[in-house]
Amino acid sequence: MESIDKYFIVTRTKTRKGFSRGSIGRIEAETQTGDIVGLVYGSGGGTAKSGGLLKREETYSLTRHQAQLLLFVSPASRRLEILCNQMLFKVICELAQDDLVVVRYKKGFQPCLVKNLMQIGRKDGSDDLNMLGFELQPVSPQNPDKLSSKKPAPLPVFSAADIIQVAQSSTKQPLRDNHTIGINRRTVSRINSLPIMGSRNGFLGKKISSQNTPDIKSLSNTYQLEVGSMVEMASDRNVILYGVIRWIGVPAGKKGNWAGIELDNEVGTCTDGTFHGQRYFTCQGNRAVFVPLEMCVPDGRFHSPSPSSSADTEEFPRTPIVTHIEEDKGEEDVPPLTESEVLRVLEGKMKGIQGHFNSCYLDATLFSLFTSSMTLDRLLQSSANAEMSICRQMRRDIVNHLRRHGFVPAENVMNFRKQLGCNTYVTEEKDPEEFIAILFQRILHMDPLLKIRFNGDSGSSQDAYTHQIILEKNDVGPCPSVQQLLETSFMSCNLKFEEVPLCLMVQMPRFGKNFKMFPCIIPSTELDITDLLHQSPRECFICGHLAQHECTQCFRDRKLPGRIKQYCWTCNTQVHSHPSRQGHTPRSLALPAELSVSSPVSRTHMQLFAVLCIQTSHYVSFVKYGPEPQSWMFFDSMADRSGDDHTGYNIPEVRACPEVGDFLSQSEEDLACVNLSQTSGLVRRLLCDSFMCLYQQCSR
Numbered sequence: 197m198e199s200i201d202k203y204f205i206v207t208r209t210k211t212r213k214g215f216s217r218g219s220i221g222r223i224e225a226e227t228q229t230g231d232i233v234g235l236v237y238g239s240g241g242g243t244a245k246s247g248g249l250l251k252r253e254e255t256y257s258l259t260r261h262q263a264q265l266l267l268f269v270s271p272a273s274r275r276l277e278i279l280c281n282q283m284l285f286k287v288i289c290e291l292a293q294d295d296l297v298v299v300r301y302k303k304g305f306q307p308c309l310v311k312n313l314m315q316i317g318r319k320d321g322s323d324d325l326n327m328l329g330f331e332l333q334p335v336s337p338q339n340p341d342k343l344s345s346k347k348p349a350p351l352p353v354f355s356a357a358d359i360i361q362v363a364q365s366s367t368k369q370p371l372r373d374n375h376t377i378g379i380n381r382r383t384v385s386r387i388n389s390l391p392i393m394g395s396r397n398g399f400l401g402k403k404i405s406s407q408n409t410p411d412i413k414s415l416s417n418t419y420q421l422e423v424g425s426m427v428e429m430a431s432d433r434n435v436i437l438y439g440v441i442r443w444i445g446v447p448a449g450k451k452g453n454w455a456g457i458e459l460d461n462e463v464g465t466c467t468d469g470t471f472h473g474q475r476y477f478t479c480q481g482n483r484a485v486f487v488p489l490e491m492c493v494p495d496g497r498f499h500s501p502s503p504s505s506s507a508d509t510e511e512f513p514r515t516p517i518v519t520h521i522e523e524d525k526g527e528e529d530v531p532p533l534t535e536s537e538v539l540r541v542l543e544g545k546m547k548g549i550q551g552h553f554n555s556c557y558l559d560a561t562l563f564s565l566f567t568s569s570m571t572l573d574r575l576l577q578s579s580a581n582a583e584m585s586i587c588r589q590m591r592r593d594i595v596n597h598l599r600r601h602g603f604v605p606a607e608n609v610m611n612f613r614k615q616l617g618c619n620t621y622v623t624e625e626k627d628p629e630e631f632i633a634i635l636f637q638r639i640l641h642m643d644p645l646l647k648i649r650f651n652g653d654s655g656s657s658q659d660a661y662t663h664q665i666i667l668e669k670n671d672v673g674p675c676p677s678v679q680q681l682l683e684t685s686f687m688s689c690n691l692k693f694e695e696v697p698l699c700l701m702v703q704m705p706r707f708g709k710n711f712k713m714f715p716c717i718i719p720s721t722e723l724d725i726t727d728l729l730h731q732s733p734r735e736c737f738i739c740g741h742l743a744q745h746e747c748t749q750c751f752r753d754r755k756l757p758g759r760i761k762q763y764c765w766t767c768n769t770q771v772h773s774h775p776s777r778q779g780h781t782p783r784s785l786a787l788p789a790e791l792s793v794s795s796p797v798s799r800t801h802m803q804l805f806a807v808l809c810i811q812t813s814h815y816v817s818f819v820k821y822g823p824e825p826q827s828w829m830f831f832d833s834m835a836d837r838s839g840d841d842h843t844g845y846n847i848p849e850v851r852a853c854p855e856v857g858d859f860l861s862q863s864e865e866d867l868a869c870v871n872l873s874q875t876s877g878l879v880r881r882l883l884c885d886s887f888m889c890l891y892q893q894c895s896r
Contacts, residue, residue, distance in 0.1 A: 203263040203325075204234065204255040205275060207539070208826055208854055215250060217854070218272030220263050222323070237267060243324050253536045254824075260325070262289055268316060268327035268355040278357055287362045297332065298361035299354055308332035314353050329353040361436065424839035426495035427457065429487055437463070437485065438495055440839055442477040453489040529591060530599040532566070532573045535822025538829065539852055541602040542567070548848040549598065551833030552606035554625045559609065559833035559848070560817040561628045561635075564806035564890055566595045568821040571698055571805075571892040575642065586615045587639050606845065628808050628815065628888055629662045629703060636661050645701075647694035649730050657694050662701040662888070669713050671752070675870060678702060678804075678889050679720040683728065683759055687751045692730035700725075700802055700891040716883040718867050721860050723802040723891050727760040731786045735797045738767040742797065747772075747782035803894035809885035818856060818882055825861045826854035830878055853878045 206219045215221070215236055222244050225233040230252050235244035256279065258266070265288070266275045278285050291297070295310045312331040331351045421427060425441045443456035449472065459466065462482040469477040471486045533541055542548065549559040565572045576591065593608040613622050616634060620626070636642045644659035665685045672680050682702060686692065700723070705713040727734050734743040743762035750761035750771065762785065763771060772780055807818045816832045835849035859879045860867075872880055 203258040203260055204232070205258055205263070205266060205279070206236075206250065206254060207256050207276060208254055208824065208852075215248065216272060218275045220258070220267050220275075220325070221247065221250075221255075222325070237325050259289075261328070264315075264325060264328040265289065265356040267325060268329045269357040274357055284359075284362070285356065288356050288359055291330065291362065295362060296335070297330075297359045299332070299358045307335040308354075309335060311351060316353070329355055330359070421455070421489065421492055421494070424844050425492075426838060427455070427492040428495050429457070429485075429491050429493070439483075439485070440844075441492070442469070442479065442484075444489060445476070447471050447476070447486065448474060454486055455489045455492050456484060456486050457492070459483045459485060528596075529577070530596045532568050532570055533599055533821065534568075535824065535827055538568060538821040538827075541599070542829065542850045543852055545836065545847055545849045547602050547850040548831045549594070549604040549609060549833050550606040550848045551846045552610060553623065555606070555609055555613065556815040556833050557626045557628050558613065558621075558631055560808055560815040560831065561631055562590075562594060563598070563831045563833075564808060564817045564819055567598065567819055569805050569892055575698065576640065586612075589615065590639065602850075603848075625813060629664075629701075632701065633661050645699050646697050649692045649694050650690065662703055664703045665705045667705060672714075673868070674714065675716050675718060675868065675883075676714060677718040677720045677864070677867065678704075679723055679759075681705065681717070682723065682725075684751075686728050687748055687760060690748070691728075693725060693728055694730055696725070696729065696800055696893065697802075698893055702889045702891070704886050704888065706887065712884075716870065716872060717886050718870070718883065719804055719807050719860065719886060719889050721804045722894070723804075724799055725802060726797070726800045727762065729800060731788065732800070733787060733797045734762050734785070736764040736767050737761050738763060738771070742787075744768070744785055744787070745782040746785055747780050749780040750777065750782075753777070801894055802891035804889060805892050806890040807882060807886050808888040808890070809881060810887045811881065811885045815887070816881075816885075818853070818878075820857075824857070826857035828853050828856040830856075851878075855879055856882055 202223055204221050204223060206215050206217055206221065208217060219236045221234040221236040223232055223234050224247070227233065227249070232250045232252055232255060233247070234250055234255075235247035237244050262285075266278065269275045269278065291310050291313075293310055293312075297308055297310060299306050299308060309332065310330055311333050314329045314331050316327040316329055331353050333351055421441060421444075423441050423444055426438070427441055428436055428438045430436055437457075437459055439457040439459040441455050442458045444453055446452065447454050456469065456471065456476045458469075458477070458479040462480070463485070464482060466482045467484045468481045469475055469479050469484045471484075476486075477484070549563050551559050566576065576595065590612055594604050594612060597604045597608060610622070616622075617638065621631075621634075636645065644661050646660045646663060647657055648660060648663070649657045663682075663685075665681045667681065667684045667688050671684045671688065676684075681704070704717055726732065735741070736743045737760070741764045744765050745768040746760070746762040747768075753761070753776075761771075763782070768782055771777060772782065803820075805820045809816050809818065814834065816830065819829050819831060821827050821829055830851045830853045831848070833848045834846040836847040838844050838847060855876050856879055859875065870883070872883065875883070
């Protein structure tokens, strides 16, 4: 059996010399802490040269054969897309001679027969790693049994990324990589592959023979196919096609019911919704096909088998409002996903929480709170209402389902919404803060997370689950950070935290769904709340000794740059001796009696773990899923839709977005000068559409 420990692909990394996402490398040694000392191969393979130190969790182990196949794929980031569809990649790695494969060619699909495994480049040493490609023989579209042979010519060589579908032959002839072509042969025609999304959404073909026909007819009769149903069918070349039924009826000149299907992808011989010159529906060109209804079966990528089937239960529903994932047998709680697990479990389409009927506010909130946060998990487990039916239902059908399967069907969410005590939660749009109050107060039966004191020592305190930023627009710059907004809001309203909150959910200063006070807001990855705590020791703004006075007027003084202004006795006297500040009224800070002037001051920080965003009444979320700066993912419960408003369903999606982490890792000075036109789409969405930032305690 081939070892999988020697080679690896870099899945994520900080800026390290010699390494980038998608790089293929070889392990040279392993440190006592489990880190990898590795060498990386260049884009053309050959001898491994540059390298360095990598964390094990930043890599994914490969066999030598897998590494060679991926080396032939460019750019490097495209290799990670292939690995997202592990089922297809596994079959590609096991291809044998005369297996039928389908590649994307020009504007359609091209079926081919696998002939040879080709080694690209020369192998000079035993540790050299040469690229591998597939020599494929095109099959004539008019006659599948006849091979195209217009003129003798070298067969084209394709990479693993070019293959989108596989139908394995009944008699396997193993491929050998003893055919070598030089680098100059790399000028052969290359095919751009379809984008391979998350697992289960790529193509995985299966060979269909006439013996399967009774089963196909039986299935089409068993399942009530209708307009909007997701189906699959076999073409006359044994290629599995997937699509959505757009029309059912009897076309002119035919007998029995036929289906007009809009395919997922273009096929050169298809139409835009016409059949024999008559239009039955409208779609993009080269995507409409018409077949007898009995030749269609429910889409095997999403459909759960019938009870009589002996096949393993699929993890994904066909139309999740009607069909749901098999219920978990037990109620054992699943811990939050670790950094190394998140992308494997969650990344891709039909991942996360599926949205339905104005549920995006709830989907984005639950995903943000319970995917990876240990703090929120502890709050969930410690709930006084943990064993009550609605709390248990949320843990079992949503939280545990998300962590175990990476997907929560809309049916589970709808059943939960019906238990919230008001019909408007089933039908109407809501805001996250409204749902959060219901979640913590009525479902989890938890005390408010925030205890905020008004008007200093003489004031009263108020409890809350979230905090709304309130300030004047001119109090901060045009692109403020959450740190600046929170400090300004607290100082303007004379507020202080009574205690360090376990979780701090801060609402940005925007009103309704359209009005935003600021064009963009920078989510601070860490909040320093030391100076916002009541009766907490603080440093003098000038000398760093223990502060004894605080001045609200100095906070707004442009001549004193920086943050909250608090002073020791000496500095307070000196600062307020200035003529422009003699009218200030600094107040004394309430400090524990046992503190001395020389007592050290420790800082209290909170860590950003999620951001809820809103754009045109639709909520999405960005979630930090690990300690690495680049460990960010984007979630949209309604990223895409299959079918129409009445018979279709939403397709949720989770995407890794390391560029968000790269951006937020910049210095405060660079962030303050951000140019939105030069940021990526997701970074721009984070900055411009932020609605609520979620923070949890972090240790130093």
